[in-house]
Amino acid sequence: MTEPLLSIRGVTAYYGAIAALKGVDVDVGEGEIVTLIGANGAGKSTLMMTIFGAPQARDGAIVYDGQDITRTPTHKIAQLKIAQSPEGRRIFPRMSVVENLKMGAAVTGYAHYDADLQRMFEIFPRLKERANQRGGTLSGGEQQMLAIARALMSRPRLLMLDEPSLGLAPLIAKQIFAVIAELNRTEGLTVFLVEQNAYHALKLAHRGYVMVNGRITLSGAGRELLEREEVRAAYLEGGR
Numbered sequence: 001m002t003e004p005l006l007s008i009r010g011v012t013a014y015y016g017a018i019a020a021l022k023g024v025d026v027d028v029g030e031g032e033i034v035t036l037i038g039a040n041g042a043g044k045s046t047l048m049m050t051i052f053g054a055p056q057a058r059d060g061a062i063v064y065d066g067q068d069i070t071r072t073p074t075h076k077i078a079q080l081k082i083a084q085s086p087e088g089r090r091i092f093p094r095m096s097v098v099e100n101l102k103m104g105a106a107v108t109g110y111a112h113y114d115a116d117l118q119r120m121f122e123i124f125p126r127l128k129e130r131a132n133q134r135g136g137t138l139s140g141g142e143q144q145m146l147a148i149a150r151a152l153m154s155r156p157r158l159l160m161l162d163e164p165s166l167g168l169a170p171l172i173a174k175q176i177f178a179v180i181a182e183l184n185r186t187e188g189l190t191v192f193l194v195e196q197n198a199y200h201a202l203k204l205a206h207r208g209y210v211m212v213n214g215r216i217t218l219s220g221a222g223r224e225l226l227e228r229e230e231v232r233a234a235y236l237e238g239g240r
C-alpha cells in the first residue's frame with residue numbers, strides 16, 4: 001500500500017490542563033474524501049486545527065506527504081498545499097468577494113490568479129454576481145461558498161473543511177457537498193471533511209471516522225458507517 005497523503009498517529013492536544021485529543025489515529029489517502037463526525041465538543045475542530053499547528057500536538061506524529069509536520073509552524077504549513085476553511089467561515093467581512101479570493105491566492109504568489117478567479121466564478125456563479133459586494137453582507141450560504149473558494153485559490157492538494165453545511169438551508173448544503181464531490185471526482189482533490197451532518201458527510205465520503213470525547217471510536221467506509229446501528233442512533237436521528 002502507498003503511504004497516505006496525511007497520517008495522524010497517537011496525537012494528543014491540550015487546552016491548558018484539559019486533554020481535547022487523547023491519542024488520535026487518522027489516515028487520509030491521496031484522492032480520498034475522508035470525513036470526521038462526532039457530537040459537539042468531541043474534538044473535531046481541535047484535530048483540524050492541530051494539523052495546522054495551533055494548538056500543537058503534544059504527543060504523536062502528523063506526517064503529510066512523507067514530511068513530519070508535527071512541530072511545523074502554521075504559516076509554513078499553509079505553504080505545503082494544505083488549505084482549510086475553518087469553522088464559522090472566517091471570511092474578511094469588510095473586504096469584497098474578489099479581495100477575499102485574492103487573499104487565498106497569496107501563498108501561490110498570485111501565479112494563476114486570473115485563471116483561478118474565473119474558475120471560482122464558474123464553480124460558484126453566485127460569487128460572480130456578488131464580486132464587488134463586501135463579504136460581511138453575503139448570506140450564510142454565500143459566505144460558505146466564499147470560504148471554500150478562497151481555500152481553493154491556493155490550489156491545495158489537501159482541502160480541509162470544518163462544518164461547511166453548518167447553518168445552511170438543506171438545498172444550499174446539498175449544493176456545497178455536490179461541489180466537493182465534483183472537485184474530488186474530476187481533479188482528484190483530497191478532502192478532509194469535519195461535519196455534524198453525518199448523513200450527507202458519510203454518503204459523500206469514501207471513508208469516515210467517528211470521534212467521541214477526543215478519541216476515534218469507529219472507522220470504516222462511509223456507506224458502511226451509515227448502516228451501523230450505533231452511528232444511526234447517535235448521529236442520524238432526524239439528521240436528514
Ligand SMILES: Nc1ncnc2c1ncn2[C@@H]1O[C@H](COP(=O)(O)OP(=O)(O)OP(=O)(O)O)[C@@H](O)[C@H]1O
Nearest residue numbers: 015020038039040041042043044045046047087196
Ligand atoms: N480555545 C479553547 N480553550 C479551551 N478549551 C477549548 C478551546 N477550544 C475548544 N475547547 C474544548 O475542547 C473540546 C473540543 O472542542 P472542539 O471545538 O474541538 O469540538 P468539536 O468537535 O469541533 O465541536 P463542535 O461540533 O461543537 O464544533 C471541547 O470540550 C471544548 O470546550
Ligand SMILES: [Mg+2]
Nearest residue numbers: 044045046087
Ligand atoms: Mg467544531
